[in-house]
Amino acid sequence: MYDVAIVGAGPVGLFLACELGLQGVSVVVIEREAEPGSVWRTAPLGMRGLTASSLAGFYRRGLLADLLEVDDGSLVDDQPGEVRGFGHFAGIMIDPDAVDGATLPYRLPTPAPEVLMTGLAHVEEVLTERAVKYGVEIRRGAAVTDLTQYDEHVVVRAGDDEYAARWVVGTDGGRSAVRRLAGFEFVGTDPLFTGYTMQIEVDDEAKLQPGFTVTPRGMYVSLRMAGHIGVLDFDGGAFDRTQEPTVEHLQEVLRRVSGTDVTITEFGRASTYTDRAMQVTNYRNGRVLLAGDAAHIHSPLGGQGLNTGLGDAMNLGWKLAATIQGNAPDGLLDTYQSERHPIGEWVLDWTRAQVTVLKPGPHGRALQGVMRDLLGTPDGAAYVYGKISGMQNRYDLGSEHPLVGRVAPEFRLEDGTRLADLMADGRGVLLDFTGELEGFTGAPYAAGRARDDLGLAAVLVRPDGVVAWAGDADRNAFEQAANRWFA
Incomplete structure (x- = not known):
């Protein structure tokens, strides 16, 4: 019997596996995909942004050098007061020059960057290598079809195999089988748009502005990266996964939302999503826990999804390990719910607010003007940047000290120890x-x-x-x- 069975070998499940394996906990990771590194997880479609709080976690576990693909000795470049990242709110870009990093509370120089754009496959490769080093078993090629809880353990069936574990954690995405099989309550709000991610070539790239462009009918994103284009179409989420997106449909949506006569000349692939925002009412049901998209789903606006999931894994790993090893203070595992559920609620509201700003019509247009004005001020830019970095999020740990409950600054002793x-x-x-x-x-x-x-x-x-x-x-x-x- 394993101590923990993790369902889902994405970054969240693998980071959690590393945290548990580091503590000597026996772990098996069950993944339905037979092979890692699909086209949806490599550049350009699999590119994601890791924010400062996530990168601090990688750094403090000795994983940052591999993530950056540099030697350990090169992680010595401290740049205090310089915001080296970027971000946006509802497609309105934050100017790094408007944010004085030295004024952000409780920040110290660190080798970890403020943000890193990287592919999901690369993150998974780095974490897989470390997990295997810790003795984690990774089983691929079978989807979970059944889950049964007992007093002291849980049995998971995937394909022809059964796995018995003292605890099960579902990190298997927005359509989580673990969430469904374990009977979690999943509540939230319906979508306002269908989003499209396309890998295409067009007749005249200059017709589409680079970056994020808000239009009277939604928003499009042209990254100039191997034809990677995104579109938000405010159709109430009607098209999402109801049918296969054809070239003709994609061209119609792209033309209508962008307000151009652009023509798709080459089609690679496309997928859809919505701004449906939902969260489980409790992150634990008996001996089954959820993390990442299995626990909360929302639109990708602001790039919070992956980072919120990694935050779940960082919070849960040490608590679950201590519980398994019998050295956890009373109620320690319960704090996973009390600390992470409010963060999930905030992320859902953060993305809902952005959807509201982007909503076509005079009300959305008015909010866009207000937000552009606010983001043009140092205080407004710093506030939004601080939020999306994750470094300003704070758990309520019962202390009035403003640093308690936040990610620790990268203190450095006089002898050089970090x-x-x-x-x-x-x-x-x-x-x-x-x-x-x-x-x-x-x-x-x-x-x-x-x-x-x-x-x-x-x-x-x-x-x-x-x-x-x-x-x-x-x-x-x-x-x-x-x-x-x-x-």
Whole structure:
């Protein structure tokens, strides 16, 4: 019997497998696709943006160099105060020059970039290699067809095989079989548009503006990358997966939404999606948990989907491992629901807001004007950028300190040791900048002055990189916080 069976070998399932494998938990990953690296997961159709919070997680597990395809020694380029990423809200681009990274709260120099465009297949390749190193088994080529829960374990059937595990996690996407078979309640709002992702060539590329273009009938995106074009058509989601998108249909939609007479001259492939926004009411049902798109679906506007799923995996991994190994404080696994469900709700509302701004008609047009004005200001650009980076999201951990509940800044001790160096083994850490908290054994300990301590005496960082406590060297306050997270 395995400790955990993960259904779905996308980035979320594989990152979770790495987190569990790092802790010595026995894991099997079950994937319906026989082979990795389909055309939908490689460039250009499989390109996705990883944001700062996700990249911080890769960095602190020693995965960033492989993700960037560089040597470990090259991860020394700190650029404080410089926003090296980009983003948009409802197709309205954020100007990096308008965001002063030095003014973003609790940010420190880090080798991790603010954003990285990469292919899903590459992310999966990096994570697969690490998962296998940790002893994770990956079984491909059979879809899950049945799931039965017992008091102490769960049995999953995929093809002719059955897998018994103490816990099952569904990371099998928006049409999750695990979600359906385990009886999760999935609620939300109906779509307003059908979105199209096309790999095509057109007669005159200059007819389509590069980047995001909002029109009176929706929006189109021309990336000038191997004919990768996207279109949002506000038809109430009527076309999504109801029929195969023909060249004739795609051309009609592209012409109507773009307001041009562009002609498709070469067709590769196309897929559709909607802005349907739904979430399970609880991320756990007995011994079955959900993460990623299996737990929440929404439009891709703003690029939050993959990053939200990776956040789920980072949050769940150490908690589930501690529960399995019997060293979890009471109620630790319950905090997966209390912390991640509100984040999922926020992401759904964040994408709904963008859909509303893009909605054709005078109301949407008025909102577009307001948002363009706001994003043209330093404060407005910084607010939106901070949100989509993931670094400004905050769990409610019962503390008034504004750093508690956020992704930890990349503290660096005077001897050159980084927070990431201390977290590569998957444990949390107490950074004691004054040396006054030595002797508490509930969390790994590191003492020394920091190059920039942000005015703090000590910081307790959970295994997922989230600050659990920060402040003065108050032993009683620290021990109360540490006992909550470390048995």
